[in-house]
Amino acid sequence: MRVLVVGSGGREHTLVWKLKQSPQVKQLFCAPGNAGIETLATSVPISATDVEGLVRFVAEREIDLTVIGPEASLLAGVVDALEVNGHLVFGPNREAAQVEGSKRFAKELMEAYGIPTGRYRSFTDPDAALTYIREQGAPIVVKADGLAAGKGVVVAQTLQEAEAAVHHIMEERAFGDAGTSIVVEEFLTGQEMSLMAFVDGETVIPMVPAQDHKPVFNDDQGPNTGGMGAYSPVPQIADRIVQQAVTQILEPMAKGMVQAGLTYRGVLYAGLMITPEGPKVIEFNARFGDPETQVVLPRMESDLAEVLLAVAQGRLQQIEVSWKKExxxxxxxxxxxxxxxxxxxxxxxxxxxxxxxxxxxxxxxxxxxxxxxxxxxxxxxxxxxxxxxxxxxxxxxxxxxxxxxxxxxxxxxxxxxxxxx
The missing domain is CATH 3.90.600.10 (Phosphoribosylglycinamide synthetase, C-terminal domain)
Known part of the structure; x- marks a missing residue:
């Protein structure tokens, strides 16, 4: 196979590293790549959101499978454009990727299909948001509705912090159009867990769980980042809880998206809080997590190329995925x-x-x-x-x-x- 990985970060370097180990992969490209990726794959100077450029390259080089790394590519419509032109691609189309592109959209899906998550309200008017926040009290969570590179979430411990977050996101437009609307939600307590799964329609094959560290400083202090480290497995969270998350969250979400008419082929990432009532969703992402991928893929025993190809071809139900105990x-x-x-x-x-x-x-x-x-x-x-x-x-x-x-x-x-x- 000739494979193109789209993206330039640590997640994409890990994907390239794992795909390089597959005997099925004869040529490996990455657009645009980085200094580490270029030691394993041919770097291609095309932006991850240059839809026309990527489609042209895939056609010219007769790429057998394109693997989308970043959410920005999904929401730019790279998958849609490749599929229209008859190319195999791993990743959900733009409409299905709204589970990450809009937090309100994801919340509405969860509400419709009974998936456990925190109480929430969405707002386009900052004054209405502030009124609601003052009614609810702190701690409370304020999120930019759109993409903000992992930084659009403020876990406010005081009303002043929550009010400042609304001002920062909605009025100062710190994250641009991502802050046109916000979601204000219940503050959940417990341990966090990241659980990713390969999804092809209603077929769900979970990966091993991981735990990410979002705040920039030790002891979870300071502002949120895109992730400062991760580990897997997560031994303090029981296997039965992980299985509960699969059966109560990942599988119903996959089924719900099919019922909603969404074509979802790719990775579904559930960011979870393990509360006293059980696992609840903090967020859904439409792609491999970063830095979770860096600890999950090294534990994968199966051939990643085989699995990604099966998803892209709509035959994931024929595949088994095995994991190392390491x-x-x-x-x-x-x-x-x-x-x-x-x-x-x-x-x-x-x-x-x-x-x-x-x-x-x-x-x-x-x-x-x-x-x-x-x-x-x-x-x-x-x-x-x-x-x-x-x-x-x-x-x-x-x-x-x-x-x-x-x-x-x-x-x-x-x-x-x-x-x-």
Whole structure:
């Protein structure tokens, strides 16, 4: 197979890394890629949202399967355009991807099909939102309705924080049109869990669970980011709870989307809170999570290319997916100032590893005359795996200590919640 992966982050580097291991993949391309991806695949200078450019490249190079990484590509209509032109693609079309593109849309689907989630209201008028927030009290959650690169969610502990979030999102338009409307929802307590599944219509094959770390600082302090690290498995959450999430959330959502006339072929990601009443949905995403992919795919025993092709061809029900018992841990190294403003172009040293149980997945890097430099907020996802989480975590942090760039920062407590339990 000739395969094209669309995207340029740590998730896409991990997809390329895993697809490279498949005997079925003869040629591997990535558009636009990054400095790490180009060691495994041919980088193509086409933006992940350049619909015409991607369709042209797929036709010219006779690509057998296109794998969409970022949500922006899905919502730009890349899948729709490829399918119209008769090309196989892994990822839901633009209409189905609204489960991520609009939080209100996702909430309405959950409400319609009885999927457990927090109480909510959506608003296009900031004054009405503020009135509702004052009635409900804090803590409360304020979310930009549209895409905001993982940063459009404010978990407000006080009314003042919630009011400031409404002002920031709706009036200052910190996230542009994503903040035209907002969703205000109940603050849920418990442990978080990320559960992804391969979905083809009503067929759902869950992946192994992971736990992400959204806040930028240790002990879940500071503003939310796109994710500062992850680990898998999540031993403090019982298998029966994971299975409950599959049967009460993932499977009903897949069935509900079919009933709603949506064509969903790709990954369905459920961001969950494990509350005293059971798992409830915080958010749905329409693609592989980042950095969860960096710890889930290293645990995959099956051939990823076979699974993605089966989804794209509408025959997932014929496939079995197996997983390794190993644990994996990913530490995100970020640019100074992230998730706020940060400088790019900082040279990175110590990028190469000879460890056979570790990988450095590039998220925001570029190749220049000076070597590999920083080119994003989240720069690297340093991942390791081992017989248990403690071993994987120790190896990941040991690898982190060998890498340097100006302003680098990372959390030092990734996975500690699981080890404490």
């Amino acid at each position: 644990a994996a841990c990913c530490i995100v190294m970020a640019s100074g100032g992230y998730p706020g403003s940060y400088e790019k172009g900082k040279p990175i040293q110590g990028l190469f590893t000879e460890a056979n149980n570790a990988a450095i997945f590039h998220a925001g890097t570029a190749h220049t005359e000076d070597g590999i430099v920083t080119a994003g907020g989240r720069v690297l996802g340093v991942t390791a795996w081992g017989s248990d989480l403690s071993q994987a975590r120790n190896q990941a942090y040991a690898q982190v200590k060998t890498i340097q760039f100006e302003g680098a920062h990372y959390r030092t407590d990734i996975g500690s919640r699981a080890l404490e339990k």
